[in-house]
Structures are given as structure tokens and as C-alpha cells.
Amino acid sequence: MRRIVRKGAAADGVRRKDEGNPLADRLAMLESALDAVSEGVIITDEQGRIIYYNQALAKIEGLDGTRVVGRYLTDVYQVMPEKSEHLAATKSGRQFQEVAKHYFTADGRQVSLVASTYPVRREGRILGAFSVCRDVTRLKELLGESLRLQKELWAGDRGRAAPGNGTRYTFADLVHASPVMQNLLRQAEKAARTDCPVLVYGETGTGKEVLVQSLHNASARREQPFVGINCAAIPDALLESLLFGTVKGAFTGAVDSPGLLEQAGGGTLFLDEINSMSPALQAKLLRVVQERTFRRVGGRQEITVQCRIISSTNMDPWQCIRKGTLREDLYYRLAVLTLPIPPLRERPEDIEALVNHFINQYGKIYGQGRVRPAPELQEAFLRYHWPGNVRELKHVIESCLVMLEAGEEVITFQHLPACLRPRLTRSKVSGYVSAALRSGGSLQQMLEEVERQLIKEVLQKNQGNITRAAGALGVLRQNLQYRMRRLGIKAGAGGGD
Structure with a gap:
């Protein structure tokens, strides 16, 4: 495989030997295009040597691209060969879609990425592999901070008159005058007296979370925490570790961390826009709902689910099923009770x-x-x-x-x-x-x-x-x-x- 040399790797003013070569010109144009994208791109040959490393990835990882190209992956990253997706893709020809990667660079910088890795083939031979990476380091930090503050709010306010459980709304906040909303609230009050899973559906802006928080505060679980997460706002690979938690050593940089299922305790876990969750993760959630147990990512210990799970979709769930964005078997488990919120125009x-x-x-x-x-x-x-x-x-x-x-x-x-x-x-x-x-x-x-x-x-x-x-x-x-x-x-x- 021809080695790609970054423009920054050569001294300014030095004329390239292959200037005027159509293939070299084509490679230069491809390199310029890859340097312009916001996602990180890294390409390795069949031995795991880095032959291309774009500017976006250099910015994410804080490394100098001119010192990365030409070195082996194991020299740049603290990663064992058997755990490298690049080397696995090169040897087996497998693809790795949306993999959460938490690791340290050789200089000790911690990085959180969501990466997809693909083998490069030509005439039946695997020449190497490349990854396209999205930086979620800041997102992971913000989510962790949000969950920490939510937990502190619940713990610090337990003795106050306000709910103090991570919520802001009760049924009194659902301002209405229409018969259809009066009927909906009567159904929600009945749902609050049970422990059945509830599915709420309605268009964006109709007040799904207001209704769900109100339902929690009218239930016997009101003294326990309410934890909500928007499944559409988080990359699927990161969502799995957030839901189930992680154990130390599950992947490079992983630590013992409880997921949302544990943090909700005996309260309520609200999965907003669950139809945005990937089918693979929906299958794992189905097992949790069925068995009422789960394992942390990389763990072996079975943990009992104590919280009530309430979910929502932003369209009719049957439309989601027909479009393939919601598993039918999961729907039957989560929609023991359904609460449709009509749009304001109706x-x-x-x-x-x-x-x-x-x-x-x-x-x-x-x-x-x-x-x-x-x-x-x-x-x-x-x-x-x-x-x-x-x-x-x-x-x-x-x-x-x-x-x-x-x-x-x-x-x-x-x-x-x-x-x-x-x-x-x-x-x-x-x-x-x-x-x-x-x-x-x-x-x-x-x-x-x-x-x-x-x-x-x-x-x-x-x-x-x-x-x-x-x-x-x-x-x-x-x-x-x-x-x-x-x-x-x-x-x-x-x-x-």
C-alpha cells in the first residue's frame, strides 16, 4: 500500500519528488479533503503502522500529526495488540461499528471516542484498516456532571417540602381545559397507582417529560430518585455504558461506575425517545425488562433492577415498529400502559x-x-x-x-x-x-x-x-x-x- 505523507510532515519549500504524478496529485487531493472533515480519520497498513492521521484527530487527541505518521499503533497508544480494532480488522476483515473507545495516549491524555473501523481490501487482499472517529469526551463529562448534580439535588433536598427527587413537575403543572387532556390525566393518575411499565407518546413539545415526572410524583416511588435520559441525544455506544454502568478493565480507561439503572434505585428511569435507540441495544434492554436483572459492561455479576421504567416515543409506536425503529417485542414489554398526548392543534x-x-x-x-x-x-x-x-x-x-x-x-x-x-x-x-x-x-x-x-x-x-x-x-x-x-x-x- 502506498504510504500517504502528510503535507505538514515535509519542510516548507521542499519540492516533492513525485510532483506532477497523477496518482500523487490524487492522493494529495484526498488528503486535503480528509483534513477538512470534522471527524477524526486514521489509516494503518497491514502491520499496524500509521500511514495517515488527519488534523481533526490530532486536535481531539492533542498529538502532533508529523510525529504520529510512520509509527506503530502500539507505540502511540496504550493498547494491547489483541484489543486493537485496527489489527483485528486487518487480520479478520471484520467491521466494527460505533464502538466506544476510552483510552490514554502515550503522553497520558484521556480520550473518549465513538469510532467505526473498516478493513481496506483490494483484489481480495486486505491492505490495512481505517477508522472514522467522533469525539465524545466533552459530552461524557457533561453527562457525568449532570447525573452527579441530579444525584446531589435528590440527596440534598430529601428533607424539604419540594419533591427533591430530581423532578420539577406535578400534575398541577399540566395546564389544560380540554376534555381530552382531562381524560389523559385521569388515566395517568391510575397509572401512577401501579408499577406497570408505561409508554408515553406524543409529538415534540407536547409535554411528555412533564407528564412522566408528574406520574412519578404521584406514585409510591415519589421519595426515590427520578432519572431521565434522551436516547436521541447520545451516541449508542456511549448510551450502553451510561445505562448499564462499567467495571474496571472492561475497556482501556474504564472504571467501576454505576449506570442509570442503578442510580435510579427504587425510583423511576425515564427513557425519552426510545425509538432512537439502536435495535442491538433495544435487544439488551428487552432482556433487562424480562429478567429484571442486568450486568455492567464487562462485568459478570447479575444486578437486580429495582426501578420502574417509563419510556416515550415522539410518534405513534406502531409507526415506529413499521419503520423498524422500535422492536415489537420490546414495545409489548414497555407498553403495558400507554398514554398518548395529543398535539396542541387537536x-x-x-x-x-x-x-x-x-x-x-x-x-x-x-x-x-x-x-x-x-x-x-x-x-x-x-x-x-x-x-x-x-x-x-x-x-x-x-x-x-x-x-x-x-x-x-x-x-x-x-x-x-x-x-x-x-x-x-x-x-x-x-x-x-x-x-x-x-x-x-x-x-x-x-x-x-x-x-x-x-x-x-x-x-x-x-x-x-x-x-x-x-x-x-x-x-x-x-x-x-x-x-x-x-x-x-x-x-x-x-x-x-
């Missing part, structure tokens, strides 16, 4: 209650007094489809309160985020059309009704001033006056000009 009765709740919540934070949405804005809220559900509505209300001037008490379209304003305006116009359709009549009558409502609104925004209203509508003042007479519209007390 429960418009809740919108007004939520708007008032968020206005009250953020009004205290930003020092706003008695604030209310304008009637036309409230109507637009009811007609908007809210793709981000309750979370989107919450952020919109907070943004509006921030944009209010001192003394303003009415939220209007002008206070909305710029990206949302045209969408809500279109929703408002479609509302006029829907009202005209409901009124019946001929096409001409329905068009006149939509025109009447639009002109009335623009006049109201301009305090009845016909000149300004005509400018906003893009018509002449005389044209607007003619339309107003034809449609029976009066300018009102504020008009006149």
Missing part, C-alpha cells in the same frame, strides 16, 4: 388557558403587569397549527413579553417573533375565509365578507384614520372610501382624515 380549548398561564408566569419574571393578547391575536393563536406544540407557544409568549414597551398591556402581531408573524397573519386571513364559508351565500357574498373583515381590522389598527389605513392596504384614499360605503363600514370615532 385541543384548541387548551390554548387560551396556556396563554394566560405563560403570561402570568413570565409577567412576574419580566416585571409586566396586567397583560393580555389582542382579540385578533387570540383568534390567530386558536387557528395556528403549532408545529412545536406547547413548547412553541411558551417561547412565543415569552418573546412577546420581552418586546412589550413599558406601560404596554396588549400583545399584538407587532410583538410576535419576526419569523412567526407572517404565519400567524396567514392563519388570521384563513380564519376570515372559514367564517365566510360558514356564513354561506354566493361567491361574491363570501368575498365581500372577507374584504369587510380585513378593512375593519386595518381601520381599527389605525384608529379609524382612513388615510393611514389606505396606505397600509396599498390603495388610494378615495378607493378605500368607496369600498367602505359599498360594504357598509364606518370609520368610527377615531377616524376622520
Whole structure:
């Protein structure tokens, strides 16, 4: 295999012997492309000698690429030959997908990667191997810190009146007015009185974790910790060690560390977006749910599961099964009870209650007094489809309160985020059309009704001033006056000009 020489390995100004060689030019272009990617790339020959090492990996590991190329893997890394994926791929031709690697470089730097290793073949012969690596060192540190703080919060607050178990929400935080949500809460309260596994499903932003935390706080496990993790946010190889824990020596750099199943104790473990978990890891979780025991990664001791497992998906679980993102056998184990949270567009009765709740919540934070949405804005809220559900509505209300001037008490379209304003305006116009359709009549009558409502609104925004209203509508003042007479519209007390 031709040895790839990094540009940085040669002294500046030295002319390469193979300059003008098409193969050398091609290798140089490939090298430049690999140096530009954000993932680390390392290539070794059949003896385990490093022949390429890109800049991204040099940054991750803190090594000098010019001193790495040409050396053997075992000289650069504290790794035994029998535990090297590169050497195993070269000898057996196997691929290693998404392997968690925790190791020390020769200079003692600890690194956590998720790497995929592949053999390189040509005409039936294995020439070497290469790995594509993603750095998860910082992610691992942040997850560990988050779990440590969550544990301290639970331990430090146990004697207080607040839940003090790693949660923030109870059923009282699920603001609603719709019958469908009232029925959902009745089902959740029944689920809280059992120990059955529960599967919650709903679109992003509907409040799945709020419901799950509330369920935990209404259960007999409320005094025990609540531990939640988003399966979609963590690489699968790292997720396994987080769930099950590790034993010292399981892999290079591994230490005795309890996983989330142990940290949850006799409380609740919440696996959010479980349909993002790989089928292989779902199979391991299935065994845990069936047998109620597990082993740490690299361990032999069977540990009894004491916690209750609650999971969630961001779509109908049967759709997940059909798409192959959720094992059917695991679904039957986790979905003894199912709680579907409907999207906000399917429960418009809740919108007004939520708007008032968020206005009250953020009004205290930003020092706003008695604030209310304008009637036309409230109507637009009811007609908007809210793709981000309750979370989107919450952020919109907070943004509006921030944009209010001192003394303003009415939220209007002008206070909305710029990206949302045209969408809500279109929703408002479609509302006029829907009202005209409901009124019946001929096409001409329905068009006149939509025109009447639009002109009335623009006049109201301009305090009845016909000149300004005509400018906003893009018509002449005389044209607007003619339309107003034809449609029976009066300018009102504020008009006149």
C-alpha cells in the first residue's frame, strides 16, 4: 500500500519528488479533503503502522500529526495488540461499528471516542484498516456532571417540602381545559397507582417529560430518585455504558461506575425517545425488562433492577415498529400502559388557558403587569397549527413579553417573533375565509365578507384614520372610501382624515 505523507510532515519549500504524478496529485487531493472533515480519520497498513492521521484527530487527541505518521499503533497508544480494532480488522476483515473507545495516549491524555473501523481490501487482499472517529469526551463529562448534580439535588433536598427527587413537575403543572387532556390525566393518575411499565407518546413539545415526572410524583416511588435520559441525544455506544454502568478493565480507561439503572434505585428511569435507540441495544434492554436483572459492561455479576421504567416515543409506536425503529417485542414489554398526548392543534380549548398561564408566569419574571393578547391575536393563536406544540407557544409568549414597551398591556402581531408573524397573519386571513364559508351565500357574498373583515381590522389598527389605513392596504384614499360605503363600514370615532 502506498504510504500517504502528510503535507505538514515535509519542510516548507521542499519540492516533492513525485510532483506532477497523477496518482500523487490524487492522493494529495484526498488528503486535503480528509483534513477538512470534522471527524477524526486514521489509516494503518497491514502491520499496524500509521500511514495517515488527519488534523481533526490530532486536535481531539492533542498529538502532533508529523510525529504520529510512520509509527506503530502500539507505540502511540496504550493498547494491547489483541484489543486493537485496527489489527483485528486487518487480520479478520471484520467491521466494527460505533464502538466506544476510552483510552490514554502515550503522553497520558484521556480520550473518549465513538469510532467505526473498516478493513481496506483490494483484489481480495486486505491492505490495512481505517477508522472514522467522533469525539465524545466533552459530552461524557457533561453527562457525568449532570447525573452527579441530579444525584446531589435528590440527596440534598430529601428533607424539604419540594419533591427533591430530581423532578420539577406535578400534575398541577399540566395546564389544560380540554376534555381530552382531562381524560389523559385521569388515566395517568391510575397509572401512577401501579408499577406497570408505561409508554408515553406524543409529538415534540407536547409535554411528555412533564407528564412522566408528574406520574412519578404521584406514585409510591415519589421519595426515590427520578432519572431521565434522551436516547436521541447520545451516541449508542456511549448510551450502553451510561445505562448499564462499567467495571474496571472492561475497556482501556474504564472504571467501576454505576449506570442509570442503578442510580435510579427504587425510583423511576425515564427513557425519552426510545425509538432512537439502536435495535442491538433495544435487544439488551428487552432482556433487562424480562429478567429484571442486568450486568455492567464487562462485568459478570447479575444486578437486580429495582426501578420502574417509563419510556416515550415522539410518534405513534406502531409507526415506529413499521419503520423498524422500535422492536415489537420490546414495545409489548414497555407498553403495558400507554398514554398518548395529543398535539396542541387537536385541543384548541387548551390554548387560551396556556396563554394566560405563560403570561402570568413570565409577567412576574419580566416585571409586566396586567397583560393580555389582542382579540385578533387570540383568534390567530386558536387557528395556528403549532408545529412545536406547547413548547412553541411558551417561547412565543415569552418573546412577546420581552418586546412589550413599558406601560404596554396588549400583545399584538407587532410583538410576535419576526419569523412567526407572517404565519400567524396567514392563519388570521384563513380564519376570515372559514367564517365566510360558514356564513354561506354566493361567491361574491363570501368575498365581500372577507374584504369587510380585513378593512375593519386595518381601520381599527389605525384608529379609524382612513388615510393611514389606505396606505397600509396599498390603495388610494378615495378607493378605500368607496369600498367602505359599498360594504357598509364606518370609520368610527377615531377616524376622520
